[in-house]
Amino acid sequence: MSDINVMVVEDNEKNRKLMRVVLKSKGYNVIEAATGEEAISALKKQKPDIILMDIQLPGIDGITLVKQIRADTNTNDIPIIAVTAYAMKGDEQKILSCGCNDYISKPIDTHELPNIIEQYLRKT
Numbered sequence: 309m310s311d312i313n314v315m316v317v318e319d320n321e322k323n324r325k326l327m328r329v330v331l332k333s334k335g336y337n338v339i340e341a342a343t344g345e346e347a348i349s350a351l352k353k354q355k356p357d358i359i360l361m362d363i364q365l366p367g368i369d370g371i372t373l374v375k376q377i378r379a380d381t382n383t384n385d386i387p388i389i390a391v392t393a394y395a396m397k398g399d400e401q402k403i404l405s406c407g408c409n410d411y412i413s414k415p416i417d418t419h420e421l422p423n424i425i426e427q428y429l430r431k432t
Contacts, residue, residue: 328340330422331425363403374390374407375407394413
């Protein structure tokens with residue numbers, strides 16, 4: 309499975325580290341970005357197999373970034389899973405309608421995260 313690249317776009321270092329540890333333990337390569345700008349730069353260098361996207365980012369927010377990824381023919385087919393603390397009524401629909409394939413609320417369930425990633429990798 310070490311040929312699978314997962315991009316984690318998350319500004320919180322502790323959350324990024326948690327996802328990195330969980331993903332690496334499952335054999336995935338992890339590409340990290342702390343900001344939307346870092347994610348855009350990383351996407352120009354390497355196309356991940358799936359993206360875990362925080363919505364509340366400094367600078368370019370996650371929703372804007374998802375729309376940019378979907379508008380680019382080089383990246384528009386990458387599954388994007390929103391990982392966010394936004395859990396109010398209507399937030400999930402808003403996030404999914406911007407182009408995310410799925411939605412995971414924080415705190416992250418470290419047992420469920422790899423299962424969700426697997427579901428999307430099987431579809432592609």
